[in-house]
Amino acid sequence: MNQSSKHATTTDSLETHLKRENPLLLEPLAEFRRLDRIAHRMGLLAPGESFTRRVPWWPVISLLGTFSAGKSSFINSYLGTTLQRTGNQAVDDRFSVICYSEDGEPRTLPGTALDADLRFPFYRISGDIEDVAIGEGRRINNYLQLKTCNSEQIRGKILLDSPGFDADNQRSATLQITDRIIDLSDLVLVFFDARHPEPGAMRDTLQHLVSNTINRDDASKFLFVLNQIDTTAGEDNPEDVVAAWQRALASSGLTAGRFLRIYDEEAADPIADESLATRFKQKKDEDIAEIHRRMKGVEVDRAYRVVELMTGAADALAGRQGVGQLRQHLRQWRRRTLIYDGLALLPIVLACGAAFIWAHDTAMGGVERMFSNTPSGWAIVAFVVIVLGLIHFGSRTLAARQISKRIQPASQQTFSLDLKRAFRRNTRWWRGLFSIHPKGWHVFARRRVARIRGKQETMVRRLNDRFTQPSG
Known part of the structure; x- marks a missing residue:
């Protein structure tokens, strides 16, 4: 089977998936296919490559940060089950893609399950890893794993749990995958550990997760989470810890950044001062509610984002980038x-x-x-x-x-x-x-791309008809 036949087979599988999950995205998929054909004829895409592999057809929520920042504990709490291992040291050095399964028994599948399936955000990631780390592409199972969970919280979306940035010796490949995650995610939760109030020691992490996001068009999808904030209750002024992290964000260029402050109430030590405990709990509940609200909203955001990405692909092809x-x-x-x-x-x-x-x-x-x-x-x-x-x-x-x-x-x-x-x-x-x-790049190709670029408003109106009622 040649590359074009393989590409047609994978996009047909994606079309079947969208017919069942979200028919509204079938029209953008058809336009992506037309863009693929033009780009292939021009040589701007290699055989077998596709714009569709850069599109998150499922809503994607990623959790990034340093090890022991509480990402796994947060996931377990959100899912209502113990799926991810937790600990103060690096307990998992692979990216975990978590999705829903009707099977009551959780399963862990190898990275090849992700590398060969266009519906997942790591389709053909082995080639990208090979580009930055020769010989590592064939070791895809050392970088990725797919986990299934029978939790209604995860139905219709994907969670991505990353290894700690300071826990992986294969740093180039890890950052390559992280960049792919950031591009594809509808929501990015960046976790930091309040128990280590020395943000200067994590300057490299802040540079990659903060400085590189400032000028992004989708910078609003980043939420910065200061976890285990309960451990600062014994400080003379716990607000100093938050202020230190805010200054760290400002030094990285993100002057408008703020932290959501949370902790695991079941694992937390009791706070002796009752009024302080009440204040911490109230703030924690408010911030967790905001995080959950944003996580729930990705299901709607995803459809609009796919339409934006369709226009972005057409602009990239016809504009200065292409x-x-x-x-x-x-x-x-x-x-x-x-x-x-x-x-x-x-x-x-x-x-x-x-x-x-x-x-x-x-x-x-x-x-x-x-x-x-x-x-x-x-x-x-x-x-x-x-x-x-x-x-x-x-x-x-x-x-x-x-x-x-x-x-x-x-x-x-x-x-x-x-x-x-x-x-x-x-x-x-x-x-x-x-x-x-x-x-x-003949006249018919130019007209086709122009029509695709002009379809955004029509598609957005159709989405608005489904999700809003402006007429009351």
Whole structure:
């Protein structure tokens, strides 16, 4: 089975899933498929690649942070069952994808169950791991696991529990997966441990989880959770702990950030001061209620986000990230090729001119006689044309290789495009040097992408009709 057939099979499986789970997303899926076809013809997507693999077709809630920050305890409390192991040390060094199952017995499945299923957010993540850590892609089971749970809290959504950032020696691959999680998540809960009020020691974690999120269009999906806040009740001023973390956020550039303060009431030590205990509990209940409200809301947010991602994919393809940048590389290639042609051909043209002048002045009867009476003149012309052609195509090839080396490989950001592949396709020997549009970017493709970009408002209105009643 070739790559295109495999891709069709996986998207057909996704279509079947959406028909059952959320038919409203069938129309965006169809548009993603059309974008795939255009991008494949242009070379901006490799065979078997798809925009759909970067879309969270299930609502995704991820929990990130340092080890012992209470992520697993929070998950167990939310699910109403003991699914994740807990402890003060790093107890799990793999990303856990948790989803609903009607089976009453929880199961733990290997990472390959995620790597080969388009419905999950880690589809073909092994290739991404291989890109940053050679040889690690085949060890996918060391990085991922799929857990099932019969809890109504998880029905229709996915929870992602990450290993502690400071617990994994294979850091490059871990951060690669974390970046994928952040891109795909509808809600990101970033946990910190109030028992360790030295945020400066976690500067690297703050840099990755805070600084890198400031300029994101979806920065509102991040919630910062200060867990085990009950342990600060014995401090002279517990608010100082919160203030220290807020200053840490501000030093990382997030001046508007705030922490939700929670703790596990069953595991917490009693707070001697009754009024203080009441105040802590009231604040904890309010913040947990807000977290649960946001977690419940992802089911609605997901549909709107898929529509936004559809428009984002079309914008990436037709805008500066795709066609615009490809055209820029092709202009550089043309300019460099012409420069190399000029440098190589100038001495040849001068030499040919000198040869013709010399032939004209000799006793051989001039250039006219050479061409009219013998085939040698035309042979010389043919030879010169061949040499010029070889020089030109050599210049094209050299310029293309130099520019191709400078093109960054496709990153793992949302809707990243393989510009290097597309550039190589447009600089093959039979492609004209002065082609106006990149290969595959013809008038029908441009119109199709424009129509997809224009469908966002229509799709959003349909979602509004389902989830809202503006007319009362």
